[in-house]
């Protein structure tokens with residue numbers, strides 16, 4: 001059975017009443033405390049907050065990498081709760097794009113082959129064309145280059161393109177500007193905004209970088225495991 005919902009019924013991310021407790025016995029930490037968050041297709045939200053407040057935990061449950069202790073998570077209309085491991089892996093591959101701090105590219109692959117990789121792991125319905133996508137993120141001229149021949153900003157662009165090639169419903173982005181200077185940070189986050197709005201993806205970006213928040217539609221603040229709107 002396909003995990004891809006038809007475009008007309010597509011929804012983004014719906015998190016409702018999610019709690020996550022790490023550890024057991026006497027040494028438990030409540031990383032997420034009754035968190036709810038809805039991100040619509042085409043909406044770009046940022047999550048800010050101090051170290052240890054629960055931002056990574058939120059990305060982990062949204063991406064199906066950690067199972068919450070309570071609450072529900074839906075991605076592209078699909079409820080993650082009760083899904084088999086195999087179905088969850090399939091959903092992550094086709095419906096969720098991950099962008100990491102420094103691109104996380106595979107050293108041996110050229111830029112264009114990084115984008116082909118998700119399709120070699122299994123069937124993807126209606127993927128985007130890798131070369132066209134590289135063109136769109138301004139990287140077509142580096143298509144045959146391996147990561148060690150790319151700058152930090154260029155690696156991020158390829159990482160973003162790779163995350164988008166399957167037309168995911170949800171894009172999860174963890175500190176994308178941590179290794180970039182100010183001008184490249186703006187370039188990378190404005191690219192994320194453009195792709196989010198232009199391709200109806202629901203994007204959640206965790207960042208410490210106050211400078212780039214102007215590109216986001218809404219900013220949430222995480223404090224001790226609780227989430228509140230900071231600005232919209």
Ligand SMILES: Nc1ncnc2c1ncn2[C@@H]1O[C@H](COP(=O)(O)OP(=O)(O)OP(=O)(O)O)[C@@H](O)[C@H]1O
Nearest residue numbers: 022023029030031050051052053054055056057058
């Ligand atoms: N695997 C784990 N086992 C035990 N506690 C954990 C685990 N992962 C996270 N925690 C705790 O849960 C809380 C939230 O951590 P989390 O990594 O989500 O915060 P964060 O806001 O992403 O922090 P940072 O900005 O430093 O990355 C912290 O108190 C952390 O110590």
